[in-house]
Amino acid sequence: MEMLFNCKLLKFMAGGNLNSTACKCVLLFVAVLILRTLFLPHSPGFEWSNIVYVRNQSPSVGSGIRQDKFLEVPQIVWGLNNQKIAFARACLTARMLNRTLLMPSLSASLFYKEIDLLQPISFDKVFQFDKFNALCSGFVQLGRYSDLSNATRVLEMQKGSGRKWTMERDLDQLEQHSRVSSFDDHETIRIVGKNPFLWHDHWPVKDYAKVFECLVLVDEISQEADRVVSRIRGSTEPLPYVAVHMRVEIDWMIHCKKLEQRLNTNQICSSEKEIKERVRNIADLKRPVVVYLAVADKLLKNSSILEGWEEGLVPFEKKKLGVDEIYRKYPYLIQSAIDYEVCLRADIFVGNSFSTFSSLVVLERTQKMIRNVDVRWPSYAYNVPGELNGPMRWVTNMSDSNLQAISYGTNHISS
Incomplete structure (x- = not known):
């Protein structure tokens, strides 16, 4: 509003001249908002602040996956290809929640029964991080922990334990977290549970194949x-x-x-x-x-x-x-x-x-x-x-x- 007055908008609306290109843009924006208010139906609970929120909180519009909301998963375990499948499931889970997957830790060793003996290894020590995001752009997205603005805004989501956690319950939980607005207030959803991505999947082979194609060795x-x-x-x-x-x-x-x-x-x-x-x-x-x-x-x-x-x-x-x-x-x-x-x-x-x-x-x-x-x-x-x-x-x-x-x-x- 301050800019409007600085540009002497009132004088312009009364018939004065407008010489500033910036002010012309501001006026055009205001006109669009006024027209939208007049001609679009009013929705319950709709506020202009919601427009600002969507615009500010969705920097990845165009790529299909939000880069300001994240999914965090536990260290991925077992053999190489079980880890690749678990990683793909984590990616597809993040996609379903419209979130960026925080780069997970893989397991360099195979002591899958002795969790304390697992040797963690960063994803980008095995696969190319930037190449993955380039090849999978708009489908799934990897982020780094340095991308977080507030590490304390975390919602923990218990994903069950192994085969006791049914596919139906798993899918129901994911759908709930993808549509309930209160969950979206959290910058990060942290999945907890024992090896939550080794058992269940809800996606066709072609979706997995797309993720696998983006995995390029360093x-x-x-x-x-x-x-x-x-x-x-x-x-x-x-x-x-x-x-x-x-x-x-x-x-x-x-x-x-x-x-x-x-x-x-x-x-x-x-x-x-x-x-x-x-x-x-x-x-x-x-x-x-x-x-x-x-x-x-x-x-x-x-x-x-x-x-x-x-x-x-x-x-x-x-x-x-x-x-x-x-x-x-x-x-x-x-x-x-x-x-x-x-x-x-x-x-x-x-x-x-x-x-x-x-x-x-x-x-x-x-x-x-x-x-x-x-x-x-x-x-x-x-x-x-x-x-x-x-x-x-x-x-x-x-x-x-x-x-x-x-x-x-x-x-x-x-x-």
């Missing part, structure tokens, strides 16, 4: 993967390679046998012999070809995984390849990220459809085929028999309504 880890792939292919005449994610560890075999009994199937576990036979029987597999065995470090001393391969299939694992020193420099999470990238880039990938690691590799390879229909990224599941006792062709069903198949595995894979 240069250091990507360059280590480059070194491993270079060793696999060779330097003189680069060879194609098949990456096989071998799940034959003792703890896996115990788990999968129990799972087979519970699901009344025999298509989860696979022995070394069966895996080698299925890979050998891949249709149109050209030889010679390098076979990279992505296996747990504790199996590197087991020479049997390198034996029994058909002539023309040249098997390598980290030690024989001479890259184990690369992996030993890093904690578990980084080792797994390197192996994931090596499997992702393979000419052919063969994995287990009940493995989260294998499932996410296939999802990304499926995405690559969708983006570039002229390039093939064939993938197979060795635990499900296909043609001529080879492995079953495997692509991710991107139209699935949730991530159930990828989170917990299935032998009903798309081909």
Whole structure:
């Protein structure tokens, strides 16, 4: 109002001249407000202050996600790909609440049962923060704790405990927090509970795939993967390679046998012999070809995984390849990220459809085929028999309504 008088607006309205461009803009703004008041219907409780609030409190209008309201989540745990799924769920939860997700802490170690032994690692030590926001702009948004204006304006939201917390209750709670205005008064909603993002999802596969596409490894880890792939292919005449994610560890075999009994199937576990036979029987597999065995470090001393391969299939694992020193420099999470990238880039990938690691590799390879229909990224599941006792062709069903198949595995894979 002070500006109005400084511009001699009263004189102007009486017929005087207006020379200031700034004053013209002010007058135009006032005119718009007056017209809006006259012609728009009055809503109960509507005040002009609400317009100011929306304008000031939504700096990210246009990008789709508010950058002044935040969601905070606990440290994300378990294996690399379970952590990626949990991270995506946290992102999609923040999106549902129209909030920016505060950059979470991941877990470098795998002591998932001993919470006190977990080794935290910042998200931006594994994935590129700015690249994530650039690729996911308008869909989901990551923020830093330095973005908070008042760290005390926090609302704690208990999200239940593991499988006891049902999907229905989870969704009802999220919907309530997304529509009740009193919750919106808090700058930050802090989710509390034991591993709240390991169990439930309410979003289609394509939403998860979008988040995964925005996850780009930091240069250091990507360059280590480059070194491993270079060793696999060779330097003189680069060879194609098949990456096989071998799940034959003792703890896996115990788990999968129990799972087979519970699901009344025999298509989860696979022995070394069966895996080698299925890979050998891949249709149109050209030889010679390098076979990279992505296996747990504790199996590197087991020479049997390198034996029994058909002539023309040249098997390598980290030690024989001479890259184990690369992996030993890093904690578990980084080792797994390197192996994931090596499997992702393979000419052919063969994995287990009940493995989260294998499932996410296939999802990304499926995405690559969708983006570039002229390039093939064939993938197979060795635990499900296909043609001529080879492995079953495997692509991710991107139209699935949730991530159930990828989170917990299935032998009903798309081909």
